[in-house]
Amino acid sequence: MAHFNQNFLDSIERDLPSHLSMEDFIAYSNKPLRLSIRVNTLKISTENFIDLMSAKGWSFDPIPWCNQGFWVTISSDLQLGNTIEHLQGLFYIQEASSMLPPTALFDSHADNENDLSQFAQTRVLDMASAPGSKTTQIAALMNNQGLLVANEYSASRVKVLHANVARMGVSNCALTHFDARVFGEYLFETFDSVLLDAPCSGEGTIRKDPDALKNWDNNDNKGIVDTQKALIESAFLALKVGGCLVYSTCALSRQENQDVCHHLKTAFGEAVEFAALTELFPDADKACTEEGFLHVWPQIYDSEGFFVAKIRKVSAVERTLPEPKMQKNFPFTAAKTKQIEELTAYFEDSFAITLPTDAEIMVRDLEFWLFPKAVMPLIGKMRFQRIGIKLADALKKGYKVRHEAILALSSPTRFELSDEQAKEFLMGRDISLVEKVKPQGEVIVSYASNPLGVAKHLGNKLKNNLPRDLVKDKIALYQ
Ligand SMILES: C[S@@+](CC[C@H](N)C(=O)[O-])C[C@H]1O[C@@H](n2cnc3c(N)ncnc32)[C@H](O)[C@@H]1O
Known part of the structure; x- marks a missing residue:
């Protein structure tokens, strides 16, 4: 049962549109949330995922504003986060309303969904990214093309962000760790699109956390609102002319939502145009404010509360x-032609992986990395925590491939594991092979034809090469 205090209820009553009732607001806030997931199309098509998981007892109900999003009903009590398919990055557990901002950011590209290179020259900034639900959604919408700069202020959350970006096979991302107020100054008019999924008071999340509003006090929000205003100004400065910014929160009050957008208009006048979201999906108008922003109250689509505004820089x-x-002192240099040839041959010969030619192979000491091309003009303008993916380490003789490269680059060859073997692999154990055969060296091991990682085939066993930090204590298996 959600805990509201009277201050909060009074504030909702002031802001709730006249066609919605307080009774419904309270009733829906007390209802458990429907479970929703987003299919990661960087790894599997939506159709194949539905086939795969329907066979395991899932049923799917499409989310109207995200082609890859579904409310799911699951006929077992498995912990979804511990399933093999989750660890493979085939899906992301994401609240339905949280899928709205990336859809709004890319709605003008929706008609060209099949043009996989339409984002090759595009630069996108995600200013407040962790844990990465929207970052990974945006990377999938961009089909890993162009550049996605994903920023997060909290150091511990940057780690979670990186883990999710790697699990989902994202390769077009550069991670930064700043107070996002700096972007307008460091990367002025650089990005085609910017998402500011702002830090907020989180009132919309009451259905996940019944205690979220126990001690709610309107006066506590002043600091948050000041931060939101500073961040939206920075986002607008970092945006190219003609580009769009999406401002979103899971807060419900006018102060953290409409007022922040009007603040931007006051600051930059005619350069700011509010783009109406009335047509974003069928029934979007039910949640639209007079400005065309989406103010999703929990009872409208039976979801968490959310706010989404789209703003064009004209x-x-x-x-x-x-x-x-x-x-100065950027520690990477471009790989030499001979190094590129040798590394390319190693990936081809060992894993039948063709390294993308629309990216830069970069070297730091003995490490080889793949950087998105669109990041190159930004080098030196700000400090990056991590760019693209690490491909391999050079050894005295040959290379050692990196797990994240195997997850991000597709290969037709693999060593398919059974349910039990896949579980053993993810728990960090070596796998004995029944028949002794000729050793095959490094192999990509897979489950349901999707890669799990790399192992060394020694003839009678597979030696586990899963990075230590990815080893799990528990794996949930469907029986
Ligand atoms: C609403 S959460 C982001 C959720 C994320 N976009 C997602 O979809 O997974 C807001 C994030 O902003 C971060 N944050 C707080 N202050 C910030 C600042 N000044 N600059 C950048 N990020 C900030 C918080 O640590 C938090 O991770």
Whole structure:
């Protein structure tokens, strides 16, 4: 049962549109949330995923605003996060309303969904990214093309963000770790699209956390609102003319939502245009404010509360601070032709993986990395935590492939494991082979034809090469 206090209820009553009732708001806030997931199309098509999981007792109900999103009913009490399919990155457990902002950001591209290279030159900024539900959704919408800069202020949450980006096979991402107020200054008018999924008071999440509003006090929000206003200004400055910004929160009050967008309009005047989201999906108008923002109250679509505004930058604005000096000492250099040839041959011969030619192979000491091309002009303008994916380490003789490369780059060859073998592999154990055969060296091991990682085939067993930090104590198996 959700715990509300009277201050909170009074504030909702003030902001709730007249066609919605307080009774429904309270009733839906007390109802458990429907379980929803998003299929990761970087790894599997939606149709194949539905086939795969229907056979395991799942049923699917499409989410109207996300082609890859589904409410699911599951005929077992398995912990979804411990299933092999989750660890393989085939899906992300994501609340339905949280899928709205990326859909709004890319709605003008929806008609060209099959043009897989339409984002090759596109730069997108996700200013407040962790744990990465929207970052990984955006990367999938971009089909790993172009550049996605994913920023997170909290150091511990950057780690979670990176784990999710790697699990989902994202390769077009550069991670940064800043207070996102800096983007307008460091990367002025650089991005075609910006998502600001802002830190907020989280009132919309009451259905997940009944205690979220126990001690709610309107006055506590002042600091958050100041941060939101500073961040939206920074987002707008970092946006190219003609580009769009999506501002979203899981807060319900006007102050953290509409007022923040109006603040931007006051600050930048005619350069700011609110883009109506009335047509984003059938019935979107039920949640639209007079400005065309989506204000999703829990009872409208039986979801968490959410707010989404789309804002277009229609003309140039003055930059507020001078361009910072370029930073030196970037530790990577471009790989030489011979190095590229050798590494390319290693990936081809060992794993039948063709390294993408629309990315840069970079070297740092003995490490080989694959950087998205679109990041190159930004090098030196700000510090990056991690760019693209690490491909391999050079050894005295040959290379050692990295797990994240195997998860991000597709290969037609694999060593298929059974349910029990896949479980053993993810628990970090070696796998004995019944028949002794000729050793095959490094092999990609897979489950249901989707890669799990790399093992060394020694003839009578598979030696486990799963990175230690990915080893699990528990794996949930469907019987
Ligand atoms: C609503 S959560 C983001 C959720 C994320 N977009 C997702 O979909 O998984 C807001 C995030 O903003 C981060 N944050 C807080 N203050 C920030 C700041 N000044 N700059 C950048 N990020 C900030 C928080 O640590 C938190 O991870």
